[in-house]
Amino acid sequence: MNMSTRWSFPIFLLLVVGISFLVVIKAGQTSTNTFLQIQVAPSGASVAIDSHDSGSGKQEINPGQHSVTVRKHGFATQTRAVTVNPGQTVYFGAILEPNSSSTQNWYNKHSSDQKLSQTIADHSADYQSSTDQTATPFLQLLPLSYGDGMGGLVTIAQGVPVPGSSQPAIYVTAKAPSTRQGVLEYMRSRGYDPATMDIVFIGTVDPLQEAGTEDYR
């Protein structure tokens, strides 16, 4: 019996132990069913989630807040916080800006990366819009305008988020306090909870604030 024949069976047994072990470990891993769908431009940029290299594409992660860093030599590094709820798939798109002479006009010179960056920009806009409408379904009804019954006009429209918020705010123009309360009643009567939205009432005067302060929620 030569050496290779002598050791082949023990090595085979070790492989059996190892494979059985790994199969059980893999079967025992519970999926978090929570994902980050990552797309970055230019191609070849490295991606790290919470300082661990991950790559782009669909990445399974634990629910919660994560820090995602995208970097490539010759481009400005981007680091953004992203919060993913259990069972959710969140889109993360990043387009790095060139920051060296060697990468100047990169996207104009590299048509595939230009196409990729355009895809990411479009997808990010669509994703943001759909996320906003999921979080605040009332946005789907906007813009709205109607007469207040006193010769004035009530307008309700979507606008930029207020400080401290990442969701679009709802901007309301209505002349009288009763009309403004009427807008809230209208929302409630349609099944929307005003407390779940940032609502900015334009043109109101707050006696508790210093003179000259006009806009507040």
Added chain:
Amino acid sequence: MDNLRNRLIWVAACVILGVVGGLAVNYQHSFRKVDVSIDPGLNVTIYKDLGGDGAFNYNPNSKPIARLSASQTITIRDGTYDTVVSDPTHEYENPVVKFVVAPGTDSVAVSPSYTSSKLATLLANEQPAITQALQAEYPDFSQNYGIADEQLYEQGNWYGAVLTPSAPTSDALRVILQKQGGSWGVVTDPPQISIGEPSFPNIPTDVIESVDQLGNGS
């Protein structure tokens, strides 16, 4: 023939060894360290939730997972647990708090709310300090507004009210204050016609939604 049988026995033994080893590692990895934060003064007992419908389901005669009288880190397996707050004087609205430990869980908070009658009693004691805080923040407050509907929340550390204007040209406003370090401070500064959850992530959503309903007849 015997040789083949022996080899098969060896292979089976190695499969069993691998499976047992894998199960042992999986079992070990199903434990995680979780910071359990408990409001001061509470005594809590943690039981394994037995599943099924309903807010909680535990066997009070079973051996508890842990008994805690202060915030601490415990090592606990993935799963659902019921935290029972010692409540001999019936001060808490929900003396059993359910929580889930899963991959990624590193902290849980046990912070049951007082009953509405307990909160009403506390409000009577807190009213002067709250009015003083509003007055300090808004010197013209008492000239322009009165407090119409007000309520304390959770452990009496959150306060919400509707401020009604003395002038018909002004809006009724809603305000939320929080008690921290023994003193009250306005969190929704300035008071607002409608308080939005997205711009106040540090205020419990239950509190915002309840304050939004104050004075609406519900």
